[in-house]
Amino acid sequence: MNINHHLDDATLVSYSAGALSQGMALVVASHLSVCPQCRQRAELNDAVGGALLESLESESIADDMLASILTQLDDLPLAPHSAVYDLSHKTIDPEVPAPLREYIDCSLDQLVWKRIVPGVTYYDMPWEGRGVSRLLRIAPGKAMLAHTHNGNELTMVLRGSFSDEIGRFCRGDVADLDDQIEHQPLVDSEEDCICLIATDAPLRFTTLFGKLVQPITGF
Ligand SMILES: [Zn+2]
Structure with a gap:
């Protein structure tokens, strides 16, 4: 890798x-x-x-x-x-x-993914706590909503790739972001991009649409 x-x-x-x-x-x-x-x-x-x-x-x-x-x-x-x-x-x-x-007993494709918006689905890790802990699956050509963070956000790519203002992230890469960075990841692989994501505080969306869907996405 x-x-x-x-x-x-x-x-x-x-x-x-x-x-x-x-x-x-x-x-x-x-x-x-x-x-x-x-x-x-x-x-x-x-x-x-x-x-x-x-x-x-x-x-x-x-x-x-x-x-x-x-x-x-x-x-x-x-x-x-x-x-x-x-x-x-x-x-x-x-x-x-x-x-x-330890938490996923099947392949990524066998998980029951929940839809946020067309082309974006997620699977939550089975625990409550501060911040978010989930797998996010995004279709080719789709962008995550532009956002900054109140705290830190850690993202690891498990499949596919995405690019943002910082660079291109492929399988195994981690994006380790603090609250200084605004970014909008865009999936640039031919297959879905699947990431393991955790935040230690809610994200702050910077677009109106992002603010509107925040209650739905749970970020
Ligand atoms: Zn490393």
Whole structure:
């Protein structure tokens, strides 16, 4: 897989710290599962975090306090990225990244897609929480509505490709966007473009039509 667009440092650090929403963590884990380059950066972050903890240990944290912190860490529920994925009972569809197979037990084409507008359908991840976490499927030649973000938006391409103001995004690429960017992704592949998307706050549509359909799209 030839990957050209990667995760931001800030996103990787938040991921290592377990600070991302479940949906955002799923996109990060899915990209890491296909991108050795980002995996290496994530491991480096973990190593730096570990070294920091060690230096704190020797200098300023009393032994019993450290023990208490470590116990608390042990008690924390596993974040999606640290879960061990038992895939033995799953159908292996190479289009679906391993972390996503925890939630999708079939191929992308077998999912029950819900229509937003002609040419745009979605499949929601089975959890509630801040922001949106869903698969979005857009027909060739269709554009997503122009929007900016109140928070961050993470998009990973699973099939097809799209282009926007930043560049062209193909299978495996992630668009890691903050609230400074307005963009309008246009599908430029001959097949549908299917993306895994997560936001940590509602999108802000910049067109009147976008504002009108916002209650319907749920973004
Ligand atoms: Zn990467």
